[in-house]
Amino acid sequence: xxxxxxxxxxxxxxxxxxxxxxxxxxxxxxxxxxxxxxxxxxxxxxxxxxxxxxxxxxxxxxxxxxxxxxxxxxxxxxxxxxxxxxxxxxxxxxxxxxxxxxxxxxxxxxxxxxxxxxxxx
Amino acid sequence: xxxxxxxxxxxxxxxxxxxxxxxxxxxxxxxxxxxxxxxxxxxxxxxxxxxxxxxxxxxxxxxxxxxxxxxxxxxxxxxxxxxxxxxxxxxxxxxxxxxxxxxxxxxxxxxxxxxxxxxxxxxxxxxxxxxxxxxxxxxxxxxxxxxxxxxxxxxxxxxxxxxxxxxxxxxxxxxxxxxxxxxxxxxxxxxxxxxxxxxxxxxxxxxxxxxxxxxxxxxxxxxxxxxxxxxxxxxxxxxxxxxxxxxxxxxxxxxxxxxxxxxxxxxxxxxxxxxxxxxxxxxxxxxxxxxxxxxxxxxxxxxxxxxxxxxxxxxxxxxxxxxxxxxxxxxxxxxxxxxxxxxxxxx
Numbered sequence: 001x002x003x004x005x006x007x008x009x010x011x012x013x014x015x016x017x018x019x020x021x022x023x024x025x026x027x028x029x030x031x032x033x034x035x036x037x038x039x040x041x042x043x044x045x046x047x048x049x050x051x052x053x054x055x056x057x058x059x060x061x062x063x064x065x066x067x068x069x070x071x072x073x074x075x076x077x078x079x080x081x082x083x084x085x086x087x088x089x090x091x092x093x094x095x096x097x098x099x100x101x102x103x104x105x106x107x108x109x110x111x112x113x114x115x116x117x118x119x120x121x
Numbered sequence: 122x123x124x125x126x127x128x129x130x131x132x133x134x135x136x137x138x139x140x141x142x143x144x145x146x147x148x149x150x151x152x153x154x155x156x157x158x159x160x161x162x163x164x165x166x167x168x169x170x171x172x173x174x175x176x177x178x179x180x181x182x183x184x185x186x187x188x189x190x191x192x193x194x195x196x197x198x199x200x201x202x203x204x205x206x207x208x209x210x211x212x213x214x215x216x217x218x219x220x221x222x223x224x225x226x227x228x229x230x231x232x233x234x235x236x237x238x239x240x241x242x243x244x245x246x247x248x249x250x251x252x253x254x255x256x257x258x259x260x261x262x263x264x265x266x267x268x269x270x271x272x273x274x275x276x277x278x279x280x281x282x283x284x285x286x287x288x289x290x291x292x293x294x295x296x297x298x299x300x301x302x303x304x305x306x307x308x309x310x311x312x313x314x315x316x317x318x319x320x321x322x323x324x325x326x327x328x329x330x331x332x333x334x335x336x337x338x339x340x341x342x343x344x345x346x347x348x349x350x351x352x353x354x355x356x357x358x359x360x361x362x363x364x365x366x367x368x369x370x371x372x373x374x375x376x377x378x379x380x381x382x383x384x385x386x387x388x389x390x391x392x393x394x395x396x397x398x399x400x401x402x403x404x405x406x407x408x409x410x411x412x413x414x415x416x417x418x419x420x421x422x423x424x425x426x427x428x429x430x431x432x433x434x435x436x437x438x439x440x441x442x443x444x445x446x447x448x449x450x451x452x453x454x455x456x457x458x459x460x461x462x463x464x465x466x467x468x
Contacts, residue, residue, distance in 0.1 A: 024331060026193055027192070027193055027195070027329060027330070027331075028192065028193070030189055033188075033189060034185075034186050034189055034310065034314050035310055037185050037186075037188065037201070037202070038181075038182055038185040038186055038310045038313075039310075040202065041181060041184075041185040041201065041202060041205070042181055042182075042185075044202070072189075072192050073188075073192045073196075073197045073198050073200075074188060074192075074198055074199065074200030074201070074203070075200075077200040077203050078200045078202055078203060081200070081202060081203050081206060099200075103197050105163055105164035105197040105232070105233075105234075106164075106197065106199065106200075107232070108230075108231065108232035109199060109203075109207075109230065109231045109232065112207070112230065113203060113206075113207060116207075116210060
């Protein structure tokens with residue numbers, strides 16, 4: 001039984017390795033975004049969760065700047081969203097604008113959001 | 122032990138080599154996913170995942186964990202929490218309602234190039250005294266936001282194995298039993314991320330990716346699961362009837378090591394070890410329902426298999442089922458259309 005397991009795990013890992021390409025360095029810095037964002041999505045009403053996610057986003061932005069990397073898609077906008085929710089409306093605006101500037105694909109959507117939040121684009 | 126491992130390795134290498142020499146179709150990404158290259162979407166809007174299984178609380182994990190893998194493939198991914206907030210402000214919070222919004226309307230609001238629909242269609246859990254596992258199966262469907270046409274389709278499988286580490290022997294068994302009793306939990310976030318990650322990797326890269334457009338010529342080698350002979354497309358019995366068991370057959374090829382692992386489903390040889398619980402999966406895209414066979418690739422909604430270096434399209438009923446015939450214990454499908462692949466094995 002034990003042997004069979006070893007054989008199976010070997011074959012699975014070999015097949016997986018065989019199929020994968022040589023790993024490329026990631027395009028962006030993500031920190032602990034996956035976990036933090038999921039937690040926020042499931043439990044964003046919890047003040048502690050919100051603050052943790054906010055801190056994580058800020059960390060990602062700082063880290064990207066430090067590494068002279070482009071900030072990953074959506075990070076500025078999401079940080080702006082949290083700033084707005086916590087009453088820092090003018091700071092939030094800067095981050096919505098940064099999202100648009102960094103990723104022109106987001107312009108139409110961000111304009112609509114800003115219209116809703118500020119009454120202007 | 123070392124020696125045995127070595128022998129196992131040799132046997133396996135031999136198996137792999139012969140396996141490859143026999144029946145591999147090589148296909149370029151450009152030929153495998155032509156619509157993605159034709160439309161070149163830059164931005165993707167991910168809609169809430171749809172869960173057709175009995176698990177209740179895992180659905181949201183799939184939506185929140187796909188941003189990173191898609192962005193790393195070079196796409197602009199609309200910020201999911203801001204998208205949620207937008208829908209909420211429009212008094213739409215039911216995920217099904219969001220998925221029913223016509224693509225044209227979504228295009229108007231978001232100006233997204235493509236919409237991604239994710240379906241969770243397998244969720245199997247297993248427990249023993251010493252371990253627990255969760256197996257998950259996903260279908261992805263990427264729809265062009267201008268035309269509403271599906272430009273990419275893919276399945277992905279992942280599993281979590283928690284508890285006893287198979288390589289630890291008896292001491293490990295005793296230690297693990299104690300550890301396992303304290304913690305049998307599966308981290309759904311990690312599991313969802315693993316599945317999303319392997320699924321997204323199959324998508325040709327977007328405009329921010331290093332291999333944007335260059336990956337068109339990248340070759341994918343896929344073991345043939347069918348054979349084209351005399352105008353008929355033959356498959357083995359397993360393909361038609363699986364393990365011939367009524368009950369659900371959970372995935373059984375696992376590394377008996379703690380952690381989260383994934384493998385793509387389009388290699389039948391891996392999947393063969395596992396059986397499958399649903400031959401067809403239902404996908405609902407842009408308000409339309411599709412019945413899809415797990416083992417087929419789909420192009421323009423039409424199913425095909427790679428065989429002998431060709432794309433072989435088969436006859437389909439209106440409801441999406443693919444009828445087969447049996448002759449002297451051999452199973453085959455009716456061929457509709459054959460497209461030669463430009464990419465030929467270079468061995």
